[in-house]
Structure formats: C-alpha cells, structure tokens
Amino acid sequence: MGAKTWMIAYVDSGTKLVDVFSASPQLDREASSKLAMELFPGMKLVPDADGYLSYTCPPRKQVFAGCYPGVSVVAASQLGIDYPSKLPATYLSAARGRDIYFLAMHSVVDWFAFAIWSSGKLTRSLSLSPDSKVLEDIGEHLPFEAPYWSGQRKVDSDDDEPYPLPFRPLELGEVALFHFFGYSLEGGPGNDLPDEPRFDADSIVLAGFRGSKPWWKIW
Template sequence: MHSAVDWLAFAVWKDGRLVRSLSLSPDSGITENIGEPLPFELPYWAGDRPADIVPWPGEEEEPYALPFHPLELGEDALRALCGFVQEGRPEPDDVNADAIRLHGFHVREPNGPDSAGQEAELRTAAAAMDPPRFYTLGPDGALIERPGP
C-alpha cells in the first residue's frame, strides 16, 4: 500500500503458480487484475464497501475514481494474508506484529577485507576525492556551479 496515492498491490502464489494479483489506484485505475478475487475482496467488488471520501473544504465533491478505497481493501488483505493490520483496528485474533522479532543480517564478501579493512578502504577513497560541488538551475535550465553551503 502507498497511502500518498491510495495505491494497493498484492499477489498470491500457490505451489509456485500465481493465483491472484491485483494492483490499483484512483489515478491509474486497475493496472493488474489476475485470477479470481479472494474471499476478503468480495464485499468490495460487490459494492458493499464503497469509498467514503470527504472532500477538502471549498472543493467540489467528485465521485471517487474507484468503487472502493484501495487502502481499506489493503488492510483486509494484510489481515487475511498475513494475520495483522497496519493502520486498522486490531481484532483479538490478529497477530501482534510489534511483538515479532526480526533478525538483521550483514552481508559481506567471504574473501573480502574484514570490517576494519573496509573502513580503511572507505577512508582512503574519500580522502582521494575532490571536495563536493554544488549546482543550481539557471534561468535557461542549465546547471550553474554555486558555492557550497
């Protein structure tokens, strides 16, 4: 989901085969709709979950470009597919995503230098660089070098 543009996309594979993929936003419309809708989608496609959009003060109310709000469907997709919601009201059976501990990994070249050696290489490379240069756009759109901050 991308809330700034009301975009939603998700996909489901089963045994290595794509069975459902949906991508939509009010600006682009439905850009991908592969496979049969999943059970949690059905109320949206049936018109039972219409978008409830409140216009900004002073703006004319135009109908929303989609029959439902993508982010609401996205929250239901998260719950149905992953067991939790991001912004919606959690239900008793939802997974507490904040309680799940994730592990991070540092990937490095197996035969490369150790971290101290990498730091030394980085310092050497940075010392060999010219100082940064700063530019601004001129009236004709050309780049003009300017003094640094």
C-alpha cells in the same frame, strides 16, 4: 507514518502464516542472512539493527528478513512494484516449491497490491490506486474481496468528481494484510477486521541488513 509495507513471504504448503506467528517463533538468523543475500546478490549486506513485522517498509539500502519454521518473510523497497505479476525471477525461484504471498501498499498515494503464487503458478494478483486505477487484476477475486467489488464499501466523496474506484485500496489492503498475515497496520472499515489481532506484530523479530553496491557501481 501511515500504512506502508512492501514484503514477500514464502510459506510451506499447508502452513498458515498466522499460526506460525501466533506461536512466537524463534528467528533463524543464519537462514535469514542467507535468504537476504540470495535475493539481493548485487548488494554487500552487513548486519544492521533488527526490525519487526509491524514495520515492513524499510528505506532503500536496508533489508529485513526473517526465517521461521515453515515461513520466511522479506521486506525491502525493491518489492514496491506496481505489477506483482512481473516480480523478478530471483524472488520466484527462492520459493523452492513453497507458496508465495506478496503484499505492498503506500498510504501517500493510496496504492495497494497483492499477489499469490501456489505451486509456482500465479493464482491472484491485484494492483490499484485512485490515480492509476486498476493496474493489474489477474485471477478470481478472493472471498474477502467480495464486499469491496460489490459496492458495499463505496467511498463517499465530498468532491464534485466521484471517487474513481469502488473502494479505497488501502482499506482492502488492511483486510488482505490481516487475512494473510494475521495483523493490520491501521485497521479496516466497519466489521471487516476483528477488534484484536491474533498476535503482536511488534514481537516478531526480523533480522536487519544494510547494503551498498561496490564502489564501481552507481545506484
């Protein structure tokens, strides 16, 4: 399947995602349903098979949502956007004062993007791929990004043309996923990630929904 994800997390101030997930939290299905319906008002959502935090790249017409103490996570294809700073207002207003963590990546095109909003303000946003290069780079680089921008994760290319970025986006994406959420999909380069995740992402249940627009609308 490769490394693919498109998700957003709403986190109470002072709460760490990894601490919540490491405690094997109980899914609040009612709250999860309400959040999914709030974010996708144009879809007629009905319960579907559950998903897991290890799989946050549901196809179109499917949504995963999980509400836990202090943390809410939503995964949907609509979140696979190139410019995180242009995230629709619906997603931002759902935070209600909580911090927002956005993360998306797709291994087929080696694209990765992430963003953070704190107290309603965008503090960091990055989106890049080898074809499009740097699409967005807003705010100061975070400490875990340093080895990548400084050339320590330079890509050795066998092609005549050098790799167009100072690192592979998916490698930084795995590190960002671990840094914010506490797990990774396919691991990262060198010693950037520990050998073992903080928790089993397969054990964190997300409520599943599938939806369709009314018959008088066209997809």
